[in-house]
Amino acid sequence: MTYEFYFGDIWKARWLLLDGTLTTLRLSALCMVLSLALAVPAAVARIAGPGWLRGTIYAYVEYVRNTPFLVQIFLVYFGLGMAGIRLNPNGAALIAMTANGAAYTIEIVRAGIVGVDRGQWEAGRVLGLSPVQIYSSIVLPQALKIIYWPLASQFILIMLASSAVSVIATTELSSITYDISTQTFRAFEAYLVTTGIYFALSVAFSAVFSLIFWALFMRRRPA
Amino acid sequence: MDTPVLEMRQVAKRFGAFQALANVDLKVGRGERVIVCGPSGSGKSTLIRCIVGLEQHEHGTILFDGAPIDLRSRTSPIRSGQIGMVFQQFNLFPHLTVLQNCTIAPIKVRGSTRAEAERKARDLLARVGIEDQADKFPGQLSGGQQQRVAIARALCMQPRALLFDEPTSALDPEMVQEVLNVMVSLARDGMTMICVTHEMGFAREVADRIVFMDRGEIVEVAPPAAFFAAPKNERTRAFLSRIL
Amino acid sequence: MRALNFGDVVFLAKGALWTLALFFVSLVGGSVIGIALALMRTSPWRPLRWFALGYFRLIQGTPVLMQIFLIYFGTALLGFEFGALLSAGLALSINAGAFLGEIWASSIDSVGKGQSEAARVLGLRYGTTMWHIVIPQAMRVATPPTVGFLVQLVKGTAMASFVGFVELTRASQMINNATFQPFVIFGGVSLLYFAICWPLSLLSSRLEARLAKAYTR
Numbered sequence: 292m293t294y295e296f297y298f299g300d301i302w303k304a305r306w307l308l309l310d311g312t313l314t315t316l317r318l319s320a321l322c323m324v325l326s327l328a329l330a331v332p333a334a335v336a337r338i339a340g341p342g343w344l345r346g347t348i349y350a351y352v353e354y355v356r357n358t359p360f361l362v363q364i365f366l367v368y369f370g371l372g373m374a375g376i377r378l379n380p381n382g383a384a385l386i387a388m389t390a391n392g393a394a395y396t397i398e399i400v401r402a403g404i405v406g407v408d409r410g411q412w413e414a415g416r417v418l419g420l421s422p423v424q425i426y427s428s429i430v431l432p433q434a435l436k437i438i439y440w441p442l443a444s445q446f447i448l449i450m451l452a453s454s455a456v457s458v459i460a461t462t463e464l465s466s467i468t469y470d471i472s473t474q475t476f477r478a479f480e481a482y483l484v485t486t487g488i489y490f491a492l493s494v495a496f497s498a499v500f501s502l503i504f505w506a507l508f509m510r511r512r513p514a
Numbered sequence: 515m516d517t518p519v520l521e522m523r524q525v526a527k528r529f530g531a532f533q534a535l536a537n538v539d540l541k542v543g544r545g546e547r548v549i550v551c552g553p554s555g556s557g558k559s560t561l562i563r564c565i566v567g568l569e570q571h572e573h574g575t576i577l578f579d580g581a582p583i584d585l586r587s588r589t590s591p592i593r594s595g596q597i598g599m600v601f602q603q604f605n606l607f608p609h610l611t612v613l614q615n616c617t618i619a620p621i622k623v624r625g626s627t628r629a630e631a632e633r634k635a636r637d638l639l640a641r642v643g644i645e646d647q648a649d650k651f652p653g654q655l656s657g658g659q660q661q662r663v664a665i666a667r668a669l670c671m672q673p674r675a676l677l678f679d680e681p682t683s684a685l686d687p688e689m690v691q692e693v694l695n696v697m698v699s700l701a702r703d704g705m706t707m708i709c710v711t712h713e714m715g716f717a718r719e720v721a722d723r724i725v726f727m728d729r730g731e732i733v734e735v736a737p738p739a740a741f742f743a744a745p746k747n748e749r750t751r752a753f754l755s756r757i758l
Numbered sequence: 759m760r761a762l763n764f765g766d767v768v769f770l771a772k773g774a775l776w777t778l779a780l781f782f783v784s785l786v787g788g789s790v791i792g793i794a795l796a797l798m799r800t801s802p803w804r805p806l807r808w809f810a811l812g813y814f815r816l817i818q819g820t821p822v823l824m825q826i827f828l829i830y831f832g833t834a835l836l837g838f839e840f841g842a843l844l845s846a847g848l849a850l851s852i853n854a855g856a857f858l859g860e861i862w863a864s865s866i867d868s869v870g871k872g873q874s875e876a877a878r879v880l881g882l883r884y885g886t887t888m889w890h891i892v893i894p895q896a897m898r899v900a901t902p903p904t905v906g907f908l909v910q911l912v913k914g915t916a917m918a919s920f921v922g923f924v925e926l927t928r929a930s931q932m933i934n935n936a937t938f939q940p941f942v943i944f945g946g947v948s949l950l951y952f953a954i955c956w957p958l959s960l961l962s963s964r965l966e967a968r969l970a971k972a973y974t975r
Contacts, residue, residue: 294835294836353956353959354948354952356909356955356959357909357913357951357952357955357956357959358913358948358951358952358955359913359914359915359916359927359948359951360913360916361916361917361919361927362916362927362930362944362947362948362951363948365930365931365934365940365944366940366941366944366945366948369934369940369941369944370940370941373940373941447819451819451820451821451822452821454821454823454824455821455823455917457823458920465821465823465824478827478831479828479831479832479835482824482827482828482831483828485824486820486821486824486825486828489819489820489821489824490816490819490820493819493820494819566879567878568875568878568879594881595879595880595881597879598879598880599876599879601872601875601876603872605870605872605873605875605876606876607873607876607877607891607895608895609894609895618880618882618890618891619877619880619881619882622882622883622886622890623880623881623882623883667880668879668880671880671881
């Protein structure tokens with residue numbers, strides 16, 4: 292059988308697609324910032340906090356990493372509703388993405404901190420620095436370089452995984468594409484275009500992360 | 515003169531802008547022992563790696579028993595294991611026992627039976643003095659023992675010529691001699707050898723000729739007595755004064 | 759709205775079996791694709807290496823959800839009656855192939871160049887060298903990340919619910935629509951996934967620790 296591709300209807304919906312793309316970008320960027328902001332203190336607590344806190348963070352991280360994101364989305368979406376918190380789907384999506392992303396980020400940051408040589412700690416100690424000072428000015432800056440690329444790929448994964456939040460009728464790229472596909476009956480074409488957009492986004496993210504890496508670590512040249 | 519076992523005619527090789535070999539001519543006759551020395555980056559390892567086909571030379575011809583080596587042919591001396599090689603880093607297979615290291619090529623390439631290959635391997639392991647380690651893994655042996663296994667592994671293919679690429683450079687000083695002793699005994703038995711090494715005592719003892727290389731060229735070729743007593747070339751003199 | 763009953767539990771159990779079926783289909787398909795790509799990526803022939811790299815970047819740079827939709831609608835356009843299990847299985851295989859292929863290619867690369875050089879000088883052919891020398895050593899390195907990826911694959915099967923395949927997640931969604939007890943249903947289902955994935959995660963990190971120890975010794 293022959294099938295004739297027709298992208299005319301998709302082209303008519305181009306502004307909708309752009310809107311969806313921007314929403315995906317916004318959700319992903321916010322999720323990255325929030326995940327990192329939550330993960331750094333949580334990772335320190337996971338290493339140096341009291342026993343009950345270490346255990347709780349460990350359990351949370353393992354739970355999130357070993358259950359499907361899609362099920363987590365349902366839990367957050369319905370959970371918020373039952374707790375009486377009324378949020379639009381995009382807000383619920385951001386919370387689900389952050390709950391998920393933070394867990395992975397905690398694990399990456401933790402591994403980075405543990406990866407900094409013990410001698411650095413001991414050197415800081417004998418110089419009379421406080422634990423907070425050692426963390427903030429010796430360990431974390433070095434950990435940042437170790438965790439940079441794992442973190443960058445994690446953020447790209449979050450952006451790609453955000454397509455799953457379309458299940459709660461958000462207005463990001465995948466939801467918009469679903470709407471377009473049902474209205475135009477050109478599902479294959481719609482998803483083909485959107486797949487291309489996602490690919491362009493991940494290429495762009497990689498480029499931006501490379502630029503940031505250069506700005507952070509390469510311009511000045513400490514060893 | 516007989517046909518040389520190995521002959522290089524105008525062999526040249528570059529890595530990008532770096533000239534690793536520049537029009538090298540070299541003949542090695544049957545039973546001859548040739549020592550190659552020179553400063554690092556002089557092309558001595560590249561010379562050996564071109565002969566066994568680990569690097570492809572861009573110009574010139576390499577002949578084995580008077581016939582050009584064709585790397586694509588299954589009967590080429592390299593792909594059939596007729597030219598053996600011993601590496602600086604041993605390159606033993608860590609997941610195979612010493613005995614299996616020695617028998618895998620005879621079984622897979624030559625089609626020997628396992629019993630035949632193992633009998634032969636044990637003989638050769640005895641010859642390099644480690645028959646009692648046959649069932650251990652390489653990681654359980656000292657560096658000197660590992661290099662002796664590597665020599666036995668190469669010998670199991672009954673090579674017509676054996677090439678050594680700095681075989682003692684990765685060894686702790688106290689283990690160098692045990693490996694050199696094995697190589698001396700091979701030389702005495704008439705094995706055709708090309709050996710890249712800085713062990714000048716060894717060179718003096720076994721070499722028929724010493725080849726000095728610098729910047730990809732063969733600068734000087736001489737028998738050991740003449741090479742050490744009266745080097746002709748200025749670059750050779752400078753090199754010898756630094757290492758002796 | 760109705761109460762949860764025993765029939766719902768049976769329905770969920772059936773969904774869980776379909777999740778496992780989809781997992782195995784994708785694992786087999788992904789392994790076949792992954793092996794081929796790993797060999798291409800490490801082959802001496804440059805166009806093959808580039809093809810494999812392009813495949814890795816393209817598949818890893820797009821959402822698995824889009825891949826599922828494209829295969830689902832694409833096979834229909836081509837006139838195949840694939841159904842949800844086969845098309846989801848194919849999409850997840852294509853996806854898993856990219857990740858497994860890259861894991862295995864880098865494991866093959868981790869076996870030093872000296873190993874294949876030594877094999878070549880002994881006269882061993884490409885196939886023998888790969889099978890007897892390189893792959894046995896690469897497998898030790900590959901096992902922990904491969905087991906780790908199985909967790910991703912189990913979780914990834916949930917995405918098949920988007921094309922109406924009634925696996926565990928889709929089944930729980932349907933029951934929730936009828937009974938509206940999201941915490942019990944999704945909480946319970948997530949624990950079911952956890953029971954499958956967590957042991958694999960633990961095994962993976964234990965294997966990794968053992969490997970790290972073996973290398974420092």
